[in-house]
Amino acid sequence: MNLLLFLPELVLISMILFFFFGSLGAKKKLASDKSAIVFSILALFAALLSLNARGELFSGFYRIDLYSQTFKILILSAFFLVLVLGKGIRGIKNEIAPEYLMFLTISTFGLTCLTSASELLTIILCLEISSFSLYIAIPFRSDNSTKKHYEAGLKYILFGAVSTAVTLFGMSYIFGLCHTTVLKDLFAVLPSVLSESPAGLIGFVLMLTGFFFKLALFPMHFWTPDIYEGSSNETTAYIATLPKIAGLALIIRFIGISGAQSGDIILILTVLAALSMTLGNLSALVQEDIKRLIAYSTIAHAGYIMVGVLSAGSDGFSASIYYIIGYVLMNIALFFVIYNLSENGENISLDSLKGLSKKSPFLAFTLALAAFGMAGIPPTVGFTTKFLVFTSAISKGYYAIVIIGVINAGISAFYYLKLVRAAYTMGDDSEEKFAIGFGKAAFAVLVNIGILVTGIYPEPIISRAVEAVKYLFV
């Protein structure tokens, strides 16, 4: 076995072990957030090293190609960003910090494997590894004023269990009709099964449900607001980014092998995307808690991402991948502001943003850039991603979903603007200043530059994404 094939996962496994043993002793100094960051950099390097590795592991159930490796790099970069963002892990009880980091790493490990898993049960396995560790990590929150994190943890388990059950049920249909669970063999028979048998179509859509859950797409979005609100800020930053990347990787893989260029599946996805955008944006309008607001905006963004996916084709898929990159960057920026504003790990409401531009012009600017980006205003990445997603949809002739999309972009501008308004136009003239350290400032500057540069110059990302999705069809 070529070591390179499994290198990123190996680094993650050693990271898990490190934190496991680190959590055993009485002194837990070594198993800290700093070592987590170091490990995540190592894992990212390992993923970069193995970018060009090709091969199969575990009797063909685990496939390493450019597509999976690209997604691994995305997931591990996001992991690194989330860890740096949540440095100090204020929202978690100190004594269980090593355990918390261990569970996050296990979840990341599951998501990383998910991009390579190429057999239905392997996929379920990886999905569950990533979900179960998160179920545990959510109630770790130290905020004693509320019990919401227990509620959130419980809700996450229930919704997660239901969606997995539905996915398994769908897989049973697919297995029954195709007589195989290996994706490579499914690719050969699935297109004809889907076009000929209604049961195949139902099974396929049910199977996707579990991945919709990860992406928070309608109708599997119900968990999002409560879990976002109940989890600590750094956990939410994690939930808002990494599982989305892996969920997208799977959805694209399945739409890719379904051979669906048009037809019923695309129609179903179109309806889901439209509902997701509209429902997410309309609900976000009335939110006061910022994490709830972001949760609903996530649902809306899942809809936009699906617009690229349902344009099933190399340009649509690559646009979706580009979209998720931009989305992660903007989320990191938003959560950076939230995390730094909340000194004791409490939730931030619109009220606590008031006067931010006077207290800390830098945080206010980061917030404004991220908010305008999410609203899709150029020259941020939020605009270019929407532009490419819509371009791919129109090239397939799907005008209706694009019109719904741009109207939604208009609606969403209102609540994103609420964030900017609170920061810039409201609040008293208190002279209270809010300083952030140099390291944090440098991190935020890099994220801000990332939001602008990936928006203005998308060519490198798109050309790589186009290369990566080529491997879907071989």
Place this chain on the structure above:
Amino acid sequence: MEQFLIFDNVSYPVLSMLVFTPILGAIGLFFINSQYMMKIWGFFITLLTAAISIPLYTNFDSTTAKYQFAEVYNWFPTINLNYSLGIDGISILLVILTTFVMPLCILCSWNYIDKRIREFLFAILIMESAMIGVFVSLNTVLFYIFWEAMLIPMYLLIAVWGGPRKDYASIKFFLYTLIASVFLLVAIIALYINTGTFFIPELMGRNFSFSFQIWVFLACAIAFAVKIPMFPLHTWLPAAHVEAPTAGSVILASVLLKMGGYGFIRFCLPITPLATEACVPFLIALSLASIIFGGYLALGQNDIKKLIAYSSVGHMGFVTLGIFVLNSAGLKGAMLQMINHGITTGALFICIGIIYERTHSRDIKVNSALGMFMPVYVTFLGIFSLSSLAFPGTNSFVGEFLVLLGAFSKSKLVGAIAIPGAVLAAAYMLRLLQKMVWADSDGHKHGDGSERGLFDLDLREKLTLAFLTVFVFWIGLNPEPLLNIMDESINHLLIQYNHGISQAVESSEGLHHALKAFKGFIAG
């Protein structure tokens, strides 16, 4: 692509320099600590940009309708997207207007802005880049990026440094313009999918089907009609104008509104001629409504800024009227009217800013009888007011005259309806002038009864207004150079337009009849 462009007017990339100088200047602000030096720096950068724009005028070849000073670079080859810049006789004047107005914006807020100077100048400079970018882009995506990017600094200018109702005004401005322009994006993508190019000159003169043209036209027209703004989509303008700081109002009036007119001329006419032809009656009707309603509403205002804001609606009505009568005189008049409105209304907003700094009120009653205390000020106010009502000898007269000429040659009815608009302009401007200069001059006292607050203009203010006065009379008495520079481009535009129509008429007799019916309707 090359057949539309001229690359060698100057040996350096002058348009990119224009776009990026203000951005670099804005970044430079972060390395300056003293507030005074920041203002100097901002002023210097805007002056530098204005200086860079001068070769545009001197090296411009007005004998051709090609796009000049062109620059084309690879940007995003996967979707055939280039970074392409260039100007023709239509955009050159708007670029120069922008670069010349911006230093005045900084001058007129020299004392008015006292908090967060760095951020203010940053927003102004980014704004300048975006506005120049809109006028020099030859690529639909680049155009859209600059068009939308403008929203952020303009929003912040109103929201942070604005008046008491800044929150309401800024969000209204933002949402109105954003929602209207997202459809422009759909049109841009649809055009790309149909033609495979984002390059504006290549999109012109294609024989699109009528239904496709109608959809593209509507999507574009909404965006431009909100920006310009055309009745009944004008309601964001008075709110934004009233609450914006002086510099914001000047930018709005002088440059931002022009983008709507520019968009109509650059996109709607040459790309979708058939749809334009079909919609002309409605557009002319809305233009006339803008002229009359704008003037009528201005008549009833007590707030000076609101009055000028509504007068802008009326003036921009003349611009759209000139565009959609679709003849040489009308289009040239519309172009000239845009430039003139930029000069005159910008100057009027500076005047209002000056008086607001002294009396802290924009109410006409509070600011009456100024003639006794501020003779220099009222002289300038008089000049610009007369220019605003298109008094012969001033710049606006030439523009309005050409528009009316175009309107009458199109249809006597249209011209006749537009005339009362011009009369209304005289009525509300003279009312304003009479009240502000002379009314209650017997025994009227300002503020607490002393006249201490009411000192006349200082040197900075005099220079600002004198600079604009030069243009009022220069264009008023000698519009020839401006008309010459746009002549070839306007003619080319009309040829393109008529070609687009005749092409379609040949291909479809039915459409021909429909168009004739429309024409008959408007001709009465």
